[in-house]
Amino acid sequence: MQYSLSWAASRPEEAIEALAPVYRNVDIRTDDEHRFGVSTLESGDPTVTLSSFDWTADGRGRSEANSFFTVGDVYAGSVTVTAGRETLDSSRLMLIPPRRLDASWTGSHSARTVRLERATIDAYARNHFGVSATGVRFTETRAISPVHEALWRAVERHAREEVAAHPDLLHNDLIWDETARHLVATLLTVFPNSTLEVAAPRDGAAALPASVRRAIAYMEEHVAEPVTIADIAAAARLSPRGIQDAFARIVGHSPMRHLRLLRLEAARNDLLLADPTNGHTVADIARRWGFPHVPRFAEAYRAQFGENPRVTLQR
Numbered sequence: 001m002q003y004s005l006s007w008a009a010s011r012p013e014e015a016i017e018a019l020a021p022v023y024r025n026v027d028i029r030t031d032d033e034h035r036f037g038v039s040t041l042e043s044g045d046p047t048v049t050l051s052s053f054d055w056t057a058d059g060r061g062r063s064e065a066n067s068f069f070t071v072g073d074v075y076a077g078s079v080t081v082t083a084g085r086e087t088l089d090s091s092r093l094m095l096i097p098p099r100r101l102d103a104s105w106t107g108s109h110s111a112r113t114v115r116l117e118r119a120t121i122d123a124y125a126r127n128h129f130g131v132s133a134t135g136v137r138f139t140e141t142r143a144i145s146p147v148h149e150a151l152w153r154a155v156e157r158h159a160r161e162e163v164a165a166h167p168d169l170l171h172n173d174l175i176w177d178e179t180a181r182h183l184v185a186t187l188l189t190v191f192p193n194s195t196l197e198v199a200a201p202r203d204g205a206a207a208l209p210a211s212v213r214r215a216i217a218y219m220e221e222h223v224a225e226p227v228t229i230a231d232i233a234a235a236a237r238l239s240p241r242g243i244q245d246a247f248a249r250i251v252g253h254s255p256m257r258h259l260r261l262l263r264l265e266a267a268r269n270d271l272l273l274a275d276p277t278n279g280h281t282v283a284d285i286a287r288r289w290g291f292p293h294v295p296r297f298a299e300a301y302r303a304q305f306g307e308n309p310r311v312t313l314q315r
Contacts, residue, residue: 002170004043012036012059022115023063023101032057043164047120048180050160051113060104065273068115069138070096071152071187077109084272088141093149095141095191099273114156116184119220124184125195126216135265140192148190155186211236212246215255223262224289229255263289264304267297271312282309 009015012028015038019026030036035057042051055077072081072094081088084099098118122135143149163169163179170176188195218235219227232255233240247255267289274280283294286309291297301309 002043002045002173002176004041004164004167004170006039006041008037008039010037019063022066024066026061026063028059028061030057030059032059043160043170044115045176045180047117048183049115050156050164051115052111052160053113054108054110055105056108058106060102062100062102065100066098067119068098068117069121069187071114071116071156072096072111073113073153073156074109074111077105077107079103079105079109079111083141086141093143093152093190095138095143095187097138097141097272112156112160114159114183116187120180121184121187122220124181125188126213128185129195135262136188137194137265138191139194143190144192152186152190155182159183209246209250211238211243212250215243215247216258219255219259219262223259223266226290227259232259260300261304263291264301267291267301267309268305268312271309274313276313280313282313285309285313 007018009018011033012030015028016026018040019028036059037056038053040051040053042049044050072088072090074090079090080103081090081094081096082102083096088094088096118135125136143152159179159182163175215232215236215238218232222231229240229244233243236243236246238246243255247253247258251258267285270285270288271282274285282298286292286294286297291300298309301307301312305312
């Protein structure tokens with residue numbers, strides 16, 4: 001369901017309350033409470049959301065990891081942004097991953113953001129490119145080139161000014177769905193990611209049959225739980241032999257291997273978000289995602305991602 005809202009806050013506590021439905025454990029502080037203020041305009045739907053922010057006075061904020069990627073464009077003033085342990089270049093268009101976020105700013109600044117849920121990005125890639133066994137992996141937080149930055153800004157401006165600014169267009173499901181898809185497609189074009197090496201289907205047919213899509217959706221939903229081939233087959237509405245044959249023919253590997261790849265990707269995401277100084281270990285994360293034998297997990301992880309899981313944890 002599409003929506004549009006605006007709000008303003010003159011105290012950090014008010015800003016925290018307004019942002020709490022979106023950001024986990026958000027905290028905002030300032031040493032200049034008399035000048036502090038923030039106003040925002042937000043529109044879209046829960047999966048793809050356009051926002052604009054205007055902040056006054058010095059401040060700092062943080063939030064826990066979330067389920068969405070954010071494209072941030074600071075067009076007035078400056079902000080220091082750290083995602084996990086990576087400091088982003090906020091002087092350019094930046095992709096903020098779903099990690100712990102810390103930000104600080106001196107003086108007033110203004111920014112435009114687009115939030116895109118990870119599941120929406122993965123679903124688009126899966127339907128357009130075919131199977132994406134481990135989800136979309138972004139490898140850089142900067143756009144490929146200035147031309148790509150200009151492309152993103154043009155598409156975002158169209159979405160913001162030509163669609164979201166007009167209630168009759170924003171609430172037209174057909175128009176908004178295409179606008180949201182355009183933003184996701186542009187995201188996958190502008191920032192380096194794993195889909196750039198995947199060719200789209202050439203025959204114009206649906207990327208995946210419904211049975212395989214159902215099986216993958218079931219695995220993604222239950223990735224942290226014990227799952228059998230019978231469970232996957234039931235979700236796909238096929239026999240165990242039928243779903244095995246479908247995956248071998250269409251995906252190129254077995255359903256259980258697909259589940260294993262999903263779990264490896266989930267473990268990688270946790271390793272990137274974890275803080276070893278707080279006692280997080282490779283073994284704990286491996287077991288969380290169904291890998292009780294840590295040396296075998298490390299071997300599979302190196303084969304899939306080209307590095308030792310301990311290296312990922314230390315980033």
